[in-house]
Amino acid sequence: MTTWITTHGGRLSSPSDVEFDTPDPARTALERTVAIPLAHLGILDVRGPDSIRFLQGQTSAQLNLIDGHFAPLTAFCSVKGRVVANAQLLRVGEDHFRLILDRSLVEPLAQHLGRFAAFYKAELEPNPDIALIGIMGPESAALTEVDCDLNAPGVWHQANSNGTIALGYPGPQPRYLIMVPGPQADALFERLLKQCVAVGNAIWKLTDIQSGLHFITNEQQDTWLPQMLNWEAQAGISFKKGCYTGQEVVARAHFRGQVKKRLFRAQVEGSEMISIGSQVTNTDDKRVGEIIACQQDAYGQSEVLAVLNISAEDMNLSFEGRRMQLLKLPYSIERLDPESLAPPGQS
Template sequence: MDWKNTFSPLNINADDVLPELMLTHLASWGTIQIVGNDAKSYLQGQVTCNVVSLEAQQMTFGAHCDAKGKVWSVFRIFHHNGGYAMFQPLSAIEAELRELKKYAIFSKAELTHCSDITLGLMGAQAQSWIDSHTQTQGDVRSIEGGTAVKIDSQRWLLLVNSEQAVELVNTIEATKVDESLWTRFEIEQAYPVVTQAEQNEHIPQAVNVQALNGISFNKGCYTGQETVARAKYRGINKRAMYIVKGNIESPLEDVVQLERSVGENWRSAGQLMIHYTFADNTTIGLVVLPNNLEEDTELRLTSQPNTRWTIEALPYSLSDDQ
């Protein structure tokens, strides 16, 4: 049996108790790998985060922008296999890699779409499992066949070669679930997920990268820095990413548009970046909205006008004091 077919949906509601240890194949995620003598300095001049100060046991969010400050990619970056890995949605990688490589010809840095497998370890016992299979401490650790990266208190990313992926899937005593549960946790943590559909649409602050310590404002020049700096120091950014929640009447399509109430009328609000539906048809998602909306603004699905959605509290502050 193909190991990729061993993961099944977990039909749950928001308050249901989850299995203590779960494993998923993150088929819609991938990584760009950067190696070479100039890998650190090259990335430092391309992305919003401070690569120079990134320790071997650390992971950080970051963004890569075009010259106008619009985001090609929001990623998690960490040390991997003698270089760096940038973990991000798979659909964003083609354009992101093309743009990121534009000036690499002048540097001793090789950028490739990494062939390693992305697995997600989740649950209350995820930390214990990692501790028993690694020899070091920190949020980034060497593991057999690759690297383990702490995502949050109940999630670890495992970036491993194909042989180790097969070994893990076949031997681990964990519930095998499909990757939609990983999506749920990304939404609940309000971590930006910039897929191909969202590329070149937003500046980093519009998807809350600054709130996740993914922007260094004192590291020096990088592509799009002028726009990012103006958004902080002149207050030009008028948008932010929010968690939204509501009901659905039928399964959602890939592209989901929201409307917001304006008096007795409805106006276009934005497109869901990602979404997750519970067993009771309650759905949560991430969307970029004007950052001056009232908290009680009523929303609905454009394609399902009888639905009602609300803006939920974020798990972090959007204060721009970093």
């Protein structure tokens, strides 16, 4: 399913990392519209007449809002309220929902949810036969409309046409995730490259960091409450729905103000990449959190996301002696109900 990538000059340095020979891809992405194979993301489909009831009892999303237009963030939690996986949830058909998440968690989440799905008429199907392509930059909306025959959707919304789906994503520039059946990926990517430059998916990951958005990997499961990933500030938690696994812990932490850690965006001096899980310390060399994502920006600096103690906002921070400067997030750390983003009449 990756031949469409190699045909157009891409190479997989790992199953989740795509590279092209485009010079200075981060700077190119600032100046041009780019097309990006999103090899680090995967798909888990949920089908069946009980799919709504099943998902309603497992996810932080309110299922009656997800109507084929609104496609919000969501989280699946353990009974202790820790995130087992976080994803974007969309509706493909009447009894067909789709999750977009880190590819390393597709099978683990299917196994986790499979314990509950056995009691419902619902099936969990990893779907590697759909290609995921990112379009980002000033012409991305026009290309989504012309080359994909889709109206460019708003952030956390979707558009559908003849088996192709577009999802709107946040970022400093307009960007869209396009889902297309695998056999059609080569032709679509070829059309896009007439107007775009191909770059590796490190650029999409960098934009996620700049957007304060993180989809956990299999190594980060069962570690943080969803609020520690700022999930409620990005409409990823409905506090108006009924019970789901972990809901009591998540709600109690919110209403009692018990969230002691948050997701921060930062820049670390120097261009050397930082290992995920590296400790962040204060001037007393006391650990205040850890780095959970890192990419190099157009200026050769390491931009990171880190889960830190809330008090770290007022501290001088460092990583192995390298100064860390906190950067502004593109959203407020306030509860944003998904009901406020849904189409009128759906909330």
